Amino acid sequence: MDTRCQQLMEKGVQIPVPESVWISPDVDLNRISGNGVILHPGCRISGEDTLIHDHAVLGREAPVTLENGQVGPGVALNGGFFSHATFLAGASMGSGAHVREGCLLEEQASGAHTVGLKQTILAPFVTLGSLINFCDCYMAGGTDRKNHSEVGSSYIHFNYTPNQDKATASLIGDVPRGVMLNQPPVFLGGQGGLVGPVRLAYGTVIAAGTLWRKDETRPHRLIFGGAVKAGNVARGPGVYGNVNRIVQCNLVYIANLLALRAWYRQVRSRFIRADYPEGLHEGALTRIEGGVRERIRRLVECMGRFETSARQIMALQPEERPVPKTAQRQLALFAAKDAVEEDLNFLLSEGVEGNLAVRDAFLDKLDPSGGYIETITGLPASVSAQGTHWLDSIVSDVLARVRLPDDGR
Incomplete structure (x- = not known):
């Protein structure tokens, strides 16, 4: 032995x-x-x-x-x-x-058999079925084990593009509301998929068998659809379309992770005790911070491809015609990639605290003497709203402090 x-x-x-x-x-x-x-x-x-x-x-x-x-x-x-x-x-x-x-599964989050995860964060109670590939996601929603967000069996989050980038993280719910454990659940029906990056609001239901590619930030929507329409068209390798959306989705995702880090530092840390030891808390923070670094790296890599994309778009345009706006935008974002990387790394290293007055007012009303789940679910609606306001201010602050060319947001 x-x-x-x-x-x-x-x-x-x-x-x-x-x-x-x-x-x-x-x-x-x-x-x-x-x-x-x-x-x-x-x-x-x-x-x-x-x-x-x-x-x-x-x-x-x-x-x-x-x-x-x-x-x-x-x-x-x-x-x-x-x-x-x-x-x-x-x-x-x-x-x-x-x-x-990079994976963090919070309290009572679960997956059935044959589930693949990487750089994924599941908030409390989120449930995954079987035969699922769900990398590069944050998912929240629900209030307890009987009312929770769920991903049906045989579901895929598509996180790798034909242009060979992974600036594809999807935000299913969000951090400022999700951590309060008081939001309607999200349901992603089985035998379906999301093509990242995508943002979905709480209360979204995507019917089984649906492949979804768009943001839906309105709550309580039922989304359904069949297979992609058949087609066969010419394709320019390495050419991007709506780069504004790609950049925006990634920045919003990063901002949410920075809000989650602030939540762990300011709120979760108050619940460190025998059943939530320092080592577990540090592990969770390591996953969140590693997730931010991963998303910065993937976004900057993707932006680094925009120049090649723009050149290909311009090559298809007659010389006497002005440079297409799509190509102009891609060149501008390519030129901004170093500034974006610098700003995001600074925000990661220095931290973003948001509205301190609102934060302190929220923390003053938080009693950490009980268990974490019981305490958060037991907060009065007005106090939860105050906490959400604080975390929203972090997200807004991050987005405001990243240098992008005009109309980049």
């Missing part, structure tokens, strides 16, 4: 077949709780940042590989690969999961 497994068993970890479990030498055994934790056969655990909290269960359905992940109390990772991801209390994933870097 591995001596490290023996040490864990001596502190109370249940390992039914210790000969089949591998604990890497870089794992700090003090960060694995002995209270109700079960490591089923086939578990492989590594990484100095790994944390496993009380009553977590790994590998009940199939072997689990956990690399530098933080597993909160009562989390069930039933089978699959989990790397540089954070799971808050009661989150769960079925067998066949493939959860890679």
Whole structure:
């Protein structure tokens, strides 16, 4: 028997077949709780940042590989690969999961079997069905386990374009309202997909079998449609269309992540205790900040392609004609990419606090003596609205401080 497994068993970890479990030498055994934790056969655990909290269960359905992940109390990772991801209390994933870097599943968020995630944040209670690829998304909505946002089985978030970029993150709900746990759920019907980047409002229902490509920022809309109309047309490789929308969607997404970071720093930090330890909190912040860096990188890479796109558009235009406005806009945004990158990195490093008076008034009314979920869901509507106002001011501040050419927003 591995001596490290023996040490864990001596502190109370249940390992039914210790000969089949591998604990890497870089794992700090003090960060694995002995209270109700079960490591089923086939578990492989590594990484100095790994944390496993009380009553977590790994590998009940199939072997689990956990690399530098933080597993909160009562989390069930039933089978699959989990790397540089954070799971808050009661989150769960079925067998066949493939959860890679940048993922944060908040309280009681869940996925059934064979779900792939990367750079995805699921707010409390959000539920994913089976056979889903849902990378590069933030999704919120709902109030509890019986009233929650859901993604139906066999759903795809398309996050890679024919132009070979990933400036495609989709915002399903938003942070300022989503963290208050008082919004109508979003339902994405199975056998369908979103082509990112997309923004959807709370209360949106997309019917099963629908492939959706557009923003819908009006709440409570039913969206439905069939397959894409057949066609066969000439295509210019590397040519972009509505670049204003691409840039705007990405900036709004980044601004929301910065608002979420402020929420964790100012609100979640007040709930650090035995069931939400410092290590779990730090893991969540690491995922959020890493998500901001990823989105900045992807946006700047995409903007770096706009010059080539503009040149191709101009090449199709007779010389005596003026430069098309589409090409002009793409050249202007290409020229602005370094300034955009500088501004966003500055906002990430320095932090954005928004309206401090509103923030402080909200925090003064927050009593962290109870549990996090119970406290937030129990806030009076007027207090929740105050918190939303504060977070909205962060989003607005970020968008106002990024230097874009005129009419870029």
